[in-house]
Amino acid sequence: MSDYLVLTGILVVVVGFALRMNPLLVVTASAITTGVLGGLDFVEVISAFGRAFNENRYISVVWIVLPVIGLLERYGLQQRARLVIEDLKGATMGKLLLLYLIFRQVTAALGLTSVAGPAQTVRPLVAPMAEAAAEKTHGELSEDERERVLGMSAATDNVGLFFGEDIFVAIASILLIQGIFATYGYELTPLQLSVWAIPTAICAFFIHGSRLLLFDRSLRKTPAPKAEGEQ
Structure with missing residues (x-):
């Protein structure tokens, strides 16, 4: 049963998009939900976000181009x-x-x-x-x-x-x-x-x-x- 709880992250995405919430917040909430239910500590989930961002620094170029x-x-x-x-x-x-x-x-x-x-x-x-x-x-x-x-x-x-x-x-x-x-x-x-x-x-x-x-x-x-x- 615990294996299926990890899929709750998908439900968060479906509900969030159905309610027309901010896509960035929906995806972030889904990732945190999936990580926590998958057995990771909350700090580990946030660390994974930071590590992925640090390894893909070119994403920050968007914040220069858009302004x-x-x-x-x-x-x-x-x-x-x-x-x-x-x-x-x-x-x-x-x-x-x-x-x-x-x-x-x-x-x-x-x-x-x-x-x-x-x-x-x-x-x-x-x-x-x-x-x-x-x-x-x-x-x-x-x-x-x-x-x-x-x-x-x-x-x-x-x-x-x-x-x-x-x-x-x-x-x-x-x-x-x-x-x-x-x-x-x-x-x-x-x-x-x-x-x-x-x-x-x-x-x-x-x-x-x-x-x-x-x-x-x-x-x-x-x-x-x-x-x-x-x-």
């Missing part, structure tokens, strides 16, 4: 990004996100998966620029159209990273795939897996790129919402 992004946004980073797009002739939402897709895939293929991302680039730069480009070619956006533009910006980052990183031979996903194939008797090198990831990345680029351009075209065909005085 910097917050300060940049406070002093008009998003507004400046919008002004840059408004001053560019021929800039459209589809073309902008297509260029970002190329950038994201190429950098991910080189192993530079952290140079961009939802927090670093999409929210402060890419999404405002895409929104400004859509308004420039289409006019004022409805709330639904605005949300779709923001969602497409985030999706572009995800597609570029997901299908670009597998081209890099030293990425964790490639090593995981290699290990799974090895368990079934297929001895493949990381280089072989990376080479076969290239056609998939190319297909992903053309498929998502087509979605971007078609979405951009559909915005142009949609009548701009009328102002209150015109109704």
